[in-house]
Amino acid sequence: MLMQFGFTQYESQVYHALITTDQPLDATAIVRRSGVPRSKVYEVLHRMGEKGVILESTMEKKRLYTALSLDSMIEKLETDFEKNVQKLKDTKIKETPMDDRVWTLKEDKSIQALVKRLVKRAERSVSISGWADDIVILLPLLEDKYKAGLNVTIHVIGELKTIIPTVSTLIPDIQHANLERSRILIVDESEMIFAGIENSEWQAIRTHSRPLVKFFTEFFYHDVALTEITRKYKDTIMQDKDIRDILLKLRY
Template sequence: MLQQFGFTQYESQVYQSLITEDQPLDATGIVKRSGVPRSKVYEVLHRLAEKGMIMESTVEKKRLYTALPIEATIKKLKADFETNVQQLREAQIKKTVTDDRVWTLKDNQSIQSVLQGLLQGAEQSIIISGWADDLAGYLPLLEEKYKNGHSVKIHVIGELSTEIPDVSTLIPDTQHGTLERSRILIVDEEEMLFAGMEDTAWQAIRTKSRPLVKFFAEFFYHDVALTEITRKYKDTVMKDEAVRNVLLNLRY
């Protein structure tokens, strides 16, 4: 119950045993209902009391415990979360003069959050590539940056309706069997993020390394060039079997 909020399994079990009872319990009753070992129950009760999750009372020399009411618990958890978020925002992060390390990142939600943060922090230019249904979530921010004078270049697989003029669109057909889900983002020509699928899970790298930023920028323009060639000369190149096979084996 409480593990997703940072509590231990034993803490969650003890709290649940108390919140589901309409009367206070002593340590023996908590052990029976929670499954927490007797050797651990007092330690767990102490931690929960310190965290303000339970109330204690002594009646006829017996120590009794009851859970904080559920609505009060919800309000407390929300308040704790907001406090932690604010402390995180205010945390001072030491800046290094040059950081050319390559950082790896997993989990799609984390990757999307980092990408969003990079977009928001862009001061001059944005280069971004991905699938239409993926980029659609970032479109309002991209259009806002464009309206504010940023250079915004987009390469997209699939239809994407936008007022940004510099968009290269590849409409895949049944012959594009090798196309893979990926994202490329380069901001201000100094930092990049590349994300791709591996075994059905997203993984990414992020870096300010100049050689890698330059490489992925060239990779972006390589995709744009192939898209435009395919779009303008599709009928011609697709009639040439050798050229067609080469194009269809490239990752746009």
């Protein structure tokens, strides 16, 4: 219950045991309900008391415990989170100068956060490719960049409503069996991110390497060209089995 908020497994088990009963418990009852070893329970209870997530009382020489209410716990977690975020914001940072090395990054939310940060930093141009439900998250920022005079080009899979005129839209159908979820971002023609799914997990590369930036820029416009050719000549293409089979094997 609480492990995702930085609590240990034993602390989470003890809190769950206390919050799911309507009466205070002593250590013996907590051991029985939580599964925490007796040798560890007092240490765990002490830490939780220091963290302010359980209440303690002594009655007839017996130490009793109850949980901080769920509403109060949620408020505490939110307050602690906001305080920690502010500390993080106040940290004096020194960014590592970027070079031609290729950097890898995992985890979808981290990749999305990096993509958003690089779009914010863009000064001249943004080229971005991805699925509509990904790009729509960035759309207000992309439209602000367009309004500021930047050259913004979007290749999107799925419907996307935007004021940006340079949008190439592919509406997938059942014949696009090889379409894979991915993202390409090229900023100021000098930095790029490519992200895709491998073994069900998002992974990305980021680099300033000029050959790679050039390669992925061409790759981006390869996708745009394929989309426009397919859209304009779809009926003709789909009637020619050889051409259709080749095109549908290509990545958009």
